[in-house]
Every structure is written in structure tokens, then in C-alpha cells.
Amino acid sequence: MSRVARFVAVGCAAAAVHWLVVVLLVSHWQLAPLLANIPAWLTAFGVSFGGHHRLTFGDHQAPVGSSLRRFFMVSALGFVLNQGAYAALLRFSGQRYDVALLIVLVAVAVLTYLLSRAWAFRGRH
Numbered sequence: 001m002s003r004v005a006r007f008v009a010v011g012c013a014a015a016a017v018h019w020l021v022v023v024l025l026v027s028h029w030q031l032a033p034l035l036a037n038i039p040a041w042l043t044a045f046g047v048s049f050g051g052h053h054r055l056t057f058g059d060h061q062a063p064v065g066s067s068l069r070r071f072f073m074v075s076a077l078g079f080v081l082n083q084g085a086y087a088a089l090l091r092f093s094g095q096r097y098d099v100a101l102l103i104v105l106v107a108v109a110v111l112t113y114l115l116s117r118a119w120a121f122r123g124r125h
Helices: 002-030 033-056 064-092 097-120
Strands: none
Touching: 002 033, 002 097, 033 064, 033 097, 064 097
């Protein structure tokens, strides 16, 4: 399976976890969607890092600690973009919170892949 296909598979799994956590927190705990997005991102981060470290970029030469720090920074940047875009969609688009989140998760995934490939999982060169 190609690296892009592995990235998509891991990304879909992480996005599904992210989305499900938001939906559960909003529907069962009545949290505001933007607030629920924070623990959802942290939960999905574990799925994403584990999958990308072992599957997508499994051939990398970077130590796990280095990859974890770098990927956290990439993911945090993605989350900042995610939260900003999500807030804008919630406020201005009229989309339901769950649909708006799906749109944002897909859009941010491309940036995450590019930064992960170029920097987070780059080995010593």
C-alpha cells in the first residue's frame, strides 16, 4: 500500500475518532461544539501519531521522541487551523456542527500530511 493510501487510512481512523468524540460530548454531555473539539483532538492525536509512526511513515529513521514532538507541533498547528475554521463555519455557514467538523477535518488533513512527510517523520539526513 502506498504512503498516501496509508496516510488516508490512518487519517480517516483519527478523523472518525475525533468526530465521534465531538458528537458524543455534544449530544450526551451538552458541551458546546468548539469546547468538545479540544478533547476530541487530543484523543485523535494518539490514534494519528501511532498510526502514522508505525504505518504511514514506518520506514522513517527518526527516534520516537523526536517524531512525537514534531508531530505534536504539526498536529497542534492543524488544530489551531481546525478550531479557527470550525468556529467560522459554525458562526457563518449555517451548517450543523457535525457536518461543519467533517468539512474542516478533511481540509486540514492535506496540510498535516505535507508537514508530516517533510518534517515530523523526517529521519536524520
